[in-house]
Amino acid sequence: MQPTRRVLLLGAAAASLGACATAGTADNAGGKGGVSAANPLGVAEDAPLEVVIFKGGYGDQYAKEAGTLYQQRYPKAKVDHKGIQRVGEVLQPRFIADTPPDVVDNSGAGRLDLATLVSSGKLRDLKELLDAPSLDDPARKVRDTLMPGVVEEGTFDGKVLILNYSSVLWGVWYSKSLFAKHGWTYPKTWAEMLTLNEEIKKAGIAPWTWQGKYPEYICDPLVSLAAKAGGHELVRSIDNLEPNAWKSPAMLAAAEAIYQLAVRGHIMAGSEALSHTEAQNAWCKGQAAFIPCGSWLEGEQQQVTPAGFDMVMGTVPALSGSDKLPNGAVMAASSEAFLVPQKAKNAQGGLEYLRLLFSRQVSRGFAQSAKALPVVAGATDGLTLSSGLQSVADAVKAAGPNVFGYRFRTWYAPLSKALDDATGELLAKRVNPQQWAERVQKAADDVRADASLKKHTRQG
Amino acid sequence: MRPGKYRFLAGAMIPPLVLYGVFVISPYAQAFYLAFTDFNGVSSDVHLVGLENFGRLLRDPLFLKGLRHNGLLLLAVPLGTIALALFFAAATGRRGTRPYRVVYFFPQLLSVAIIAVLWQFVYTPNSGLLNGFLRAVGLASLRRSWLAEPDLALWCVIAAMVWAAVGFYVVLFSAAMESIPVDLYEAAALDGAGPFAVFRRITVPLIWDSVQVAFIYLGIAALDGFALVQIMTVGPGGPDGSTEVMGLSLYRNAFTYGKYGYASAMGVAIFFLTLTLAVFTLRATKREAVETA
Numbered sequence: 216m217q218p219t220r221r222v223l224l225l226g227a228a229a230a231s232l233g234a235c236a237t238a239g240t241a242d243n244a245g246g247k248g249g250v251s252a253a254n255p256l257g258v259a260e261d262a263p264l265e266v267v268i269f270k271g272g273y274g275d276q277y278a279k280e281a282g283t284l285y286q287q288r289y290p291k292a293k294v295d296h297k298g299i300q301r302v303g304e305v306l307q308p309r310f311i312a313d314t315p316p317d318v319v320d321n322s323g324a325g326r327l328d329l330a331t332l333v334s335s336g337k338l339r340d341l342k343e344l345l346d347a348p349s350l351d352d353p354a355r356k357v358r359d360t361l362m363p364g365v366v367e368e369g370t371f372d373g374k375v376l377i378l379n380y381s382s383v384l385w386g387v388w389y390s391k392s393l394f395a396k397h398g399w400t401y402p403k404t405w406a407e408m409l410t411l412n413e414e415i416k417k418a419g420i421a422p423w424t425w426q427g428k429y430p431e432y433i434c435d436p437l438v439s440l441a442a443k444a445g446g447h448e449l450v451r452s453i454d455n456l457e458p459n460a461w462k463s464p465a466m467l468a469a470a471e472a473i474y475q476l477a478v479r480g481h482i483m484a485g486s487e488a489l490s491h492t493e494a495q496n497a498w499c500k501g502q503a504a505f506i507p508c509g510s511w512l513e514g515e516q517q518q519v520t521p522a523g524f525d526m527v528m529g530t531v532p533a534l535s536g537s538d539k540l541p542n543g544a545v546m547a548a549s550s551e552a553f554l555v556p557q558k559a560k561n562a563q564g565g566l567e568y569l570r571l572l573f574s575r576q577v578s579r580g581f582a583q584s585a586k587a588l589p590v591v592a593g594a595t596d597g598l599t600l601s602s603g604l605q606s607v608a609d610a611v612k613a614a615g616p617n618v619f620g621y622r623f624r625t626w627y628a629p630l631s632k633a634l635d636d637a638t639g640e641l642l643a644k645r646v647n648p649q650q651w652a653e654r655v656q657k658a659a660d661d662v663r664a665d666a667s668l669k670k671h672t673r674q675g
Numbered sequence: 676m677r678p679g680k681y682r683f684l685a686g687a688m689i690p691p692l693v694l695y696g697v698f699v700i701s702p703y704a705q706a707f708y709l710a711f712t713d714f715n716g717v718s719s720d721v722h723l724v725g726l727e728n729f730g731r732l733l734r735d736p737l738f739l740k741g742l743r744h745n746g747l748l749l750l751a752v753p754l755g756t757i758a759l760a761l762f763f764a765a766a767t768g769r770r771g772t773r774p775y776r777v778v779y780f781f782p783q784l785l786s787v788a789i790i791a792v793l794w795q796f797v798y799t800p801n802s803g804l805l806n807g808f809l810r811a812v813g814l815a816s817l818r819r820s821w822l823a824e825p826d827l828a829l830w831c832v833i834a835a836m837v838w839a840a841v842g843f844y845v846v847l848f849s850a851a852m853e854s855i856p857v858d859l860y861e862a863a864a865l866d867g868a869g870p871f872a873v874f875r876r877i878t879v880p881l882i883w884d885s886v887q888v889a890f891i892y893l894g895i896a897a898l899d900g901f902a903l904v905q906i907m908t909v910g911p912g913g914p915d916g917s918t919e920v921m922g923l924s925l926y927r928n929a930f931t932y933g934k935y936g937y938a939s940a941m942g943v944a945i946f947f948l949t950l951t952l953a954v955f956t957l958r959a960t961k962r963e964a965v966e967t968a
Contacts, residue, residue, distance in 0.1 A: 328931070328932070332717055335720070337718070428910070430910075485800030487909070488821065489800070636910065639913060643914065645825075
């Protein structure tokens with residue numbers, strides 16, 4: 216009855232191709248002006264700057280602030296700030312036609328697939344920006360003001376093509392007040408976790424709930440446990456699609472650990488069918504003690520969290536006594552991917568805008584308005600933070616250099632999907648850890664054999 | 676006929692035809708072209724790959740799963756909807772029951788997204804309407820995590836689809852039934868036909884055109900199902916692919932995997948499936964037209 220949606224999809228794809236047929240091919244050097252100490256990137260002072268920002272959970276106040284700074288430094292330039300939601304739909308035709316804006320925050324559900332942008336050579340190397348003096352201290356390069364892992368995460372085959380702005384950590388959340396009331400302490404090892412769960416059960420509370428509709432959420436503690444046990448080598452072998460990486464002892468033990476939650480009845484009934492909102496709200500109402508989530512949870516739950524709930528994030532406990540990474544090690548990634556398109560008209564202006572964005576002033580503003588941790592190291596020092604954000608900042612400190620992150624989700628979307636499906640089945644006890652590992656390994660092997668997917672390798 | 680008339684007609688027709696050509700025909704044509712390429716959605720560097728995308732389609736387990744599920748929808752949705760709609764239309768024929776037709780039509784006023792969200796609330800395990808109802812009537816043992824069980828999830832989607840569609844066909848069939856002359860019913864009653872016989876021998880044959888149209892519309896809707904599955908189900912398309920439909924595979928390949936060429940091939944396949952279905956249904960349901968005048 217409604218073939219129209221399909222037609223629209225096809226139409227959209229086709230129309231965008233149509234746009235490419237009519238596209239100009241004018242190449243642009245980026246309009247470079249004179250270089251000076253105040254203008255280290257050589258911005259042409261009167262060149263207009265177009266900025267497109269994803270205006271989602273974090274708002275776009277911080278990006279506007281960077282625009283204002285830019286305007287102050289280059290009064291002759293006209294800054295065009297656009298805060299939008301469907302970044303991909305708006306920018307896809309412009310990338311095809313090679314008439315993109317000068318800076319893009321490619322984030323949100325409707326973003327362009329990063330791997331595709333990279334493999335099509337649409338992004339500019341940000342090396343020049345990273346080696347430029349930072350705004351706050353000209354003696355330090357921009358590169359040296361960022362948290363560990365941020366530059367690596369934006370690196371594709373030796374080139375830094377994106378810089379993420381917000382730092383995200385993954386852990387297990389609980390209510391400090393609920394734990395204080397019952398005298399529980401957050402466990403250090405998975406064995407302690409299972410013991411504590413039995414105790415929580417006796418108190419009439421479900422130990423865990425999870426966002427069953429989107430199995431990705433429970434995958435995060437699973438792969439975190441595996442990384443802690445197997446160390447950086449394991450993370451690397453997974454990302455590099457090495458044979459039998461998903462069947463390695465550390466990964467299998469991690470799957471077994473999570474599987475035990477289901478086997479021992481530590482999960483709130485019905486969780487497997489709950490959306491993230493439903494599960495998180497149940498947790499906020501005290502129906503379950505733990506929930507796995509990234510560090511955005513506090514901001515997301517702001518409206519429904521009862522006063523005095525005091526949510527905090529704990530790092531995923533150690534899998535065993537012989538883990539390769541120390542106890543505080545944490546899975547982290549950064550989000551809000553800022554990039555400068557290869558064919559930007561005012562590319563130098565775009566880089567300069569990012570230099571201002573990654574300054575202390577703008578990033579502190581971000582921590583306050585967006586309630587999230589910016590990737591600028593030490594940006595939140597001295598600020599009064601909410602309980603959740605404070606626990607996240609503490610986790611970063613405790614972890615020190617022991618931060619890990621997987622890349623396969625960005626690189627190989629089909630593997631992501633297979634992992635999520637298999638993990639959903641694992642939690643429903645329809646597959647056991649052995650079968651789980653076999654399924655995911657097969658998906659990884661399929662990705663490796665698929666010539667149409669561009670492969671990446673990581674060294675670090 | 677005045678000589679300027681054709682010029683005027685042509686002048687009036689050309690703008691809409693051009694618009695139709697640019698916004699309907701040409702995207703279709705380009706999608707057919709894209710189906711033979713490796714277009715990734717952002718690069719204008721597009722290569723022809725021949726039939727590779729279509730070959731891949733036949734080896735894609737998830738797409739084939741989607742095809743099977745659409746097949747099941749194709750059987751269940753039209754049959755369920757038409758049976759219910761005929762029943763409701765016949766049952767609301769008398770005065771006093773007419774307001775029900777308005778009520779049945781309500782779902783038609785809601786957008787698909789709202790319907791999906793509403794039904795998700797119905798099925799949600801702990802605070803959902805369905806489990807709450809089962810508990811209230813003492814059938815607590817029948818409670819389920821409806822959308823999280825592979826054997827039930829697709830049927831839950833089917834129920835929502837039927838619920839959403841049935842009102843429209845009640846109105847369609849009611850209108851058709853009202854155009855049947857009353858004397859036919861009176862004659863049948865004089866011959867001693869019971870209400871069921873009247874319905875089967877008189878009503879249904881005389882509104883067969885409408886039923887045929889309903890089969891085609893519902894068949895096309897059953898080959899889609901994307902929006903409901905995308906919003907309602909676990910995954911979406913899950914658990915573990917148990918509610919995958921072809922439209923969802925298409926969407927995922929285009930917008931998540933950046934395989935626009937392959938997704939266009941899926942679109943082309945769905946286009947021909949839909950076309951075949953329409954032609955086949957018209958042929959298969961052909962009956963002698965009944966003259967009532």
